[in-house]
Amino acid sequence: MIRITELRLPIEHAPEELEAAILKRLGISSKDLIHFIVFKRSYDARKNIALAFIYTVDVSVKNEETILAKFGHDQHVRPSPDTSYHFVAQAQDQSGKPLSERPVVIGFGPCGIFAALVLAQMGFKPIILERGKQVRERTQDTWGLWRKNVLNPESNVQFGEGGAGTFSDGKLYSQIKDPKFYGRKVILEFIKAGAPEEIAYVAKPHIGTFRLVGVVEKMRQEIISLGGEVRFQQKVTGFEIKDGEIAGVNLESGEKVAARHVIIALGHSARDTFKALHEAGVYIEPKPFSVGFRIEHPQSLIDRARLGPHAGNPLIGAADYKLVHHAKNGRAVYSFCMCPGGTVVAATSEENRVVTNGMSQYSRNERNANAGIVVNVDPEDYGGSAENPLAGIDFQRALESKAFELGGRNYEAPGQLVGDFIAGQTSTEFGNVIPSYKPGVHLTDLAQALPDFVIEAMREALPAFDKKIKGFAMHDAVLTGVETRTSSPLRITRGNNYQSLNIKGLYPAGEGAGYAGGILSAGVDGIKVAEALALSMVQVK
Structure with missing residues (x-):
């Protein structure tokens, strides 16, 4: 088959327009096209251009070798790679008898x-x-x-x-x-x-x-x-x-x-x-991982900031984001597991501890967007070593136990408005953003929930993120703690x-x-x- 990349069509095109675009791109008639499949479809939603889908398609045609030769210098028309899966073995010994041993x-x-x-x-x-x-x-x-x-x-x-x-x-x-x-x-x-x-x-x-x-x-x-x-x-x-x-x-x-x-x-x-x-x-051996909080905004705010005039287009759906900031204290602050139109969920597996995570349904139509905002921690930060490779678990447990305490000892999570967190003051009531975490969110001062170097880096990062996504540091956005299980603390x-x-x-x-x-x-x-x-x-x- 032939793979065509960077095939652009208006986002609201009719289905038959894709085939027409393929024929035009290859310079062939419909009788020479056997069939095609869409391998990838993304969209270009930059604010100052027409909204467009960008296709990669695999096409079966007559006279394939002739067409490939014609486009020999075109990087966007190439033979399709073999993406099929091939099994490496069958459960037989070298004489062809079935194996009795089971993994x-x-x-x-x-x-x-x-x-x-x-x-x-x-x-x-x-x-x-x-x-x-x-x-x-x-x-x-x-x-x-x-x-x-x-x-x-x-x-x-x-x-x-x-x-x-x-x-x-x-x-x-x-x-x-x-x-x-x-x-x-x-x-x-x-x-x-x-x-x-x-x-x-x-x-x-x-x-x-x-x-x-x-x-x-x-x-x-x-x-x-x-x-x-x-x-x-x-x-x-x-x-x-x-x-x-x-x-x-x-x-x-x-x-x-x-x-x-x-x-x-x-x-x-x-x-x-x-x-x-x-x-x-x-x-x-111990390994680096990250800790932080979940942040929630109105999904409509993220849609407007990311998609501009295309916000709300059902063909695109809820917008997501990916952010990173390198703080002055040497830490990386980044968004993790962003869930458009989703909810923050209770994710602990141990009693008397609080852990947060994010979740979305297929429709992604809940009111809030959420993501982890997390900061890297290294084995040196938590005492991990060859002699103590499980130290990261102890570090996580201590943070999760503190979150349980700050949340009221009933599996509610500790929370704070972003504006109050940046200002270093305890939140007393929610604003326009109502947190989605169940069993509930107890407002407090989240500076007590994580190490000082994490809090310092996050307070620097949130205004920086606001320059990339207008409204990201809005006062009423909600932080919910703690996000500790971004990855395994060991290898x-x-x-x-x-x-x-x-x-x-x-x-x-x-x-x-x-x-x-x-x-x-x-x-x-x-x-x-x-x-x-x-x-x-x-x-x-």
């Missing part, structure tokens, strides 16, 4: 789902151990915290089928390098399981929480239909290691599951499992073979291991690790 996958978030799915599709019949519940039961438990101030430590935003990404915007874009198009495999599997087909080509695809629930269920059903086994409420509490090799895992129930090939796709909040890995002698380091540096057969993967950040990158990492495990099991030379 184990710990965790059933995006990384674990895709690791298990690809293994199942190759015939390896994985056993999946998930400490939480099935996604619909888990959703009910999560609403229990949001509506009734009751936390289930094993079934919440962090733990359960679908992982933390289930209660997010369902964003499916990433800045990872992906030369083998693993991300395409992730996207197409989501569509196969019921996600909107547009996620295959829009520039910033998302699914939304409610749709993700059904998608995750269908992916689980496929894994089971291929011989996989998904076991819920199976918390791993220990690891059997013999002579530097994984031999199995111990469950809270007392059961032992023997396995020589184990993927640990834990997510960034499995703190007790991190401790068990450390106690078993698995090599772990379960692995080698080029994707195995733990010091434990053979143990495959650290995804966000919890420090190798991903978001649904798409976690899914891609799960595929990579599954491939490495599969090749190891079949002993391909």
